[in-house]
Amino acid sequence: MHPEICDALLETDKAREWLTYMEQQGLFVTSHLDHGQRFYTCLPVVRSLFLEQFRQSDPERFYALHWRAARLWQDRKNYEQAMYHALEAQAYELAGEILFTYARLQLQQGQIDGIMRWLNALPASLLEQHPQLLTIRAHVLLEEGQHREALSLLERALTLLSGVEYTPASSKKATFLAEIYLLRSKALFQEGEYTQALQLCQQVLLHLPEHEDELRAAAEMRLGICACLQGDVATGITYLQQALRTWSHQPSLNLAIAVHSALANTYYLVNKLDLAEHHLLCAISYCEQARNIRGIINNRILQGLILGRRGALTEAEAVLQQALVMARAAPGYHRGEAYALGNLGSLALVQGHSRQALAYCQEALVLACQYGNRSLCNSIYSTMALAYLFLGDQTSARHFVEAIRVGERSSAQGGYEWSWSRLTAGLVYLYQGCYEQAYTSLAETVALLRKADLRQEQLLATLRLAACQLARQHVGEAVELLEEVGRLLEEGETDKLLVLGEIERLAELRTLIEREPELAHLRTLLAIEKAPEQNASATQGGVTGGSVEEPGARLKILAFGEPMVLVDDQPIKNWRRMSAMELFFFLLNSDQPLSREQVIAALWPEDCEQVDKAFHMALYYLRKALGKTCVVFSVDGYSLNLATCYGGSIWYDVKEFQGRWSEARQALARGEEENAQQALLRMVELYRGDYGRPFYSDWCRQRRDELRTAYLEALCQLAQIAWNHQDMEACMYYWRKALAVDNCMEEAHYGIMLCYMAQGKRSAALRQYQLCKKILQQELCVEPGSLLQELYRRLSSTAESAQMRQMAPGKLSGFSGFLQSQAGDNTDKVSIHRTPAQAERKMEREWREEEQYAPKRGKGQ
Known part of the structure; x- marks a missing residue:
């Protein structure tokens, strides 16, 4: 009990005196200090008895005091207390008025549980006849992803607003109509009907009173998001930036979070990651001010996606796992949990963990179908299709491709969801050997994405179309498409990881890139070695081989x-x-x-x-x-x-x-x-x-x-033959192909170091050793072998790097000794190399000669 409230309620100035007296006399009242103010509490059992007796003896005064208490707490913005007293007074109209204000504040903080508790406490008849309460309930349902139920409530609210039951002033009515239309656009957006959502927002902007800046900004934000997902990113960013400029005063935190999050997501889609991170930090800052837990979870998920696109996959996984834990701890936030799980599935797929991706997505799909939107479901279907495809189940992959729904075909072409659905379908057709169907799907996708700003999607579509054309024996067209990939790569450094990952899956493309002279620029961008001339006669076949x-x-x-x-x-x-x-x-x-x-x-x-x-x-x-x-x-x-x-x-x-x-x-x-x-x-x-x-x-x-080992042996032998012919380029090419299969293969790292040394590239040889050491530590938790360490020691102590550059290519023979020393007593291994002892003695002699004639260096040289 607050003495000031008691005075106002009872129209007296003696409340503190009376409460102090009751406490001193032991009349079931105790007090405590809170922020320098003294508050009083009555023993709950006694309080209940007094209230019930009061209700029965003087019900009129009982309800009147509760009504007055509700108003007093409402004026002091303590809406929880105000709602309690309004309901006790059975003043349901007043309760509805308080709830309308209270709900806006709670929604701003992403807190919907309290709203639902009070909504459920109101009579159903009041909810059915009160359009403002219907919109609040629709707000809550949309936060939970229940867009169909929300649309039904909004239709009812529109009917009430146009009828006799609710006739506010025209300006107020226009504002309220705009709010309902915005909620309808959000529901349609969740259903994936972006064109209809966009049209509703355009109507809002036409009829909204000019002073309603917040609703105007909300409409511009929704227009921007819809435009971006339909592939018109430039228009989308324009609307979103306009939403930021619309505010003539401090915006609501809820809207600030939404707009900055939308801009961060848009810049992420077009791979402008610095801008994405700027707006992400703004959104997170507003979330922390508003204590909006759901907003923090959503932006943590986006943070994980940005890290993943930058190539920091371990950090990305950690952030997404953190978001998942937060979503599971947040009461009722199943949609956030579904988003976190779905994106963890996508990340696992990028890392090559198809089974783990499938496990994440199966859990996410259950939640997404109940609490998510169509965009989320489509994303999960796409990931599951690819996971099944990479696990060898093409039938299931085709099933999940067919489950992807894209609305309003004419307007959705070139959009984000449409692009991913066609990209996924094209890859499934490609794996199945259905090249004509793959071509139909991918050619149209590439043509439309060239007009959009979704560069990553354009890169993937172009690569897959190139693989398709290669399979159809249209090698010239495949080369032209890969040249286009090179031009796109010049615009985005982080896209290289995406392209290399796709080429890993479509191995025939790598073979073509390694061999075609026209693709020299692409090889440079991707740091892919050119195939040696002796291997130039190898086939440039398609997916069928x-x-x-x-x-x-x-x-x-x-x-x-x-x-x-x-x-x-x-x-x-x-x-x-x-x-x-x-x-x-x-x-x-x-x-x-x-x-x-x-x-x-x-x-x-x-x-x-x-x-x-x-x-x-x-x-x-x-x-x-x-x-x-x-x-x-x-x-x-x-x-x-x-x-x-x-x-x-x-x-x-x-x-x-x-x-x-x-x-x-x-x-x-x-x-x-x-x-x-x-x-x-x-x-x-x-x-x-x-x-x-x-x-x-x-x-x-x-x-x-067994077959992988034979393949690696073949590469080793080809590398040795190239070394014997002093063809360092070919030698390194075969060693790198071996490392692509087994990056822990020490003899390959050893061979590459020797090739660099033969070319006089001492620093490159040293970097190769450091790379080998890092890989062995990460993969096997071991150090490089003694021969590699000895070679590194000799390299590190070389007195003059100029001496290395003057060495003849054939001077440093000896990695054959390393290869055979690794084989031990394996008599089945056939080699045309020198024996290990001969090779090592020759190498030791060369190093002694080099150290003898190398000029000495003093400190500071």
Whole structure:
């Protein structure tokens, strides 16, 4: 009890005296100090008894005092107390008036739980007949992502406003109408109907009284966001900046947060990250002033996205995880939780963790469908489609692509959501070998994005279209598209990470970039080594592998990279189930029949009630795809007999790869370097990626490791041959290709250092060692081996770097010793190099000569 309030309520000046007396007499009243003021409290049980007795003995005065208390607390802006007394007085109209003011303050702070508590305390009949209360409830529903229910309430509010029940002054009515239209535009925006939302905001600006700056700024903000998502970023930024300028006085914190957040998000989309961070910091500052927890969570998520785009993936993940924890702790903020989870899924996909991405997105989708908007759902569908695609399930990937909804096709073309839907669809078609469908999707996307400001989306679309044209054997057009990528890259440094990641997935593009003279500028921008001339004859095929296949074979089987089976040069698309394709490669990998139990144990290791059905369905679709007689069942088990349908016209890339490896080893043993080189080049050409890349069962891991090891051995041998011919460019090219597969391969780092030394690039060799040391520490928590450390020590103590530049390219031979020392007693490893002891003795002699003739340097030189 506050003595001042008691005096005002009872129209007396003795409240403090009476309260002090009751406390002294022990009449169930106690006092305490709060910020220098003394307050009094009555024992709750006694207070309840007194109130109930008062209510029964003098109900009229009871309600009158509560009504007066509500007004007193309202004047002092203590709306919680005001609402309590108004409801106790059963003054519901007054309660509605107080709630309308109270709700605006709570919404500004992102606090909606208190609003809902008081709304639920009001009679339903009052809510149904009070348009202002309906708009408050719509506000709350929109904060929770319940846009359909909000639209229904707003329609009811408009009906009431136009009827007899509610007839305010014309200017007040115009303002209230504008507020309802803005809420409707927000609901339509959440549904993804951006054109309708934009049109409503334009109507608001036409009819809004000039003095209503805050509503005008809110309309301009919504116009800006809609324009940006439709691809018209320049217009969107103009509206958003106009919203900032509209305020003639201090804006509400809620609106300031919204506009700065929208600008930060827009600049993020167009990759102007410095501007994005500026407005993000402004938004976070306003959030902290308003104690708006939801706003802080939303902007932390955007902060994580910006960090991710800058390449700081670890920091980005930490910030997004922090946002997720905050969202889960915030009462009822499921939409924020969905946003955090969805973006963690996207980040995991960028990091190559497709399974983790899928786990995040599955959790996010449940929340997004209930509490999110269409844009969020579409983003999650897109991430899930790509995650399934990279995990080898093309059927599920296609399903999630088809789940993406883009409204108002004519107006949405070129917009952000439309672009991502077409980009995702194009990549799925590309992986499936549906090149005409991929071309249709991607060509239209590229054409429209060239007119928009969404550069990252344009880069991805252009890269994927280039891969598509390469697969369609339109190499010239693919080169032109990659030249366009180079021009776009000049405008944004951070885009290089995006492009390199995409090229990693579309390996054929990297091969083309490495070899084409017209793409020298792009190679420089991406720091990609040019392919040596001796490898220039390698194929520039498309996604199917180009001329990697044997031309005359009816059945062509590609197991490297993305598995593919072609019959008469047409890829099989009707596998229906990924398990059918995996069953084919599993049987193909075995040199003897396999029992049903062996197949099930390999492909369905987890307990499954319908495993028998899954096995027979996979078998059925395999026979349907290749021919019934191709899968043979005998007393020993299941096996393949492809000759029954295709005779001897069968080509298998793994079989040829192993054959060429055998040829190379025999040629090396005979000292026939040129023949060995040709076989090794063919091996490198055949290796389009790890064996059975989308298969995660244990059965293929051993074979995958064996083939990867053979591929790395081929690269090592090619590097040594190039070294023997004093071709440093080719030598480093092959070592870098090896590091792209295994960045912890010490002999590759060693070889590159020697190449730099042979070229007189001492500082580059030192940097290569530091890079190797950093990678080994991060990946394996170990230091470089003794030979690498010794080479670094000698490099660090070299007296005169000019001496290095004068050295002949062939002078520093000796990394063969490193290679063989790593092999130990492996007698199967064939080499044309010197023995380790010879190489190391020669290198030691060279270093002694170099140190003997190098001029001494004094301090300060």
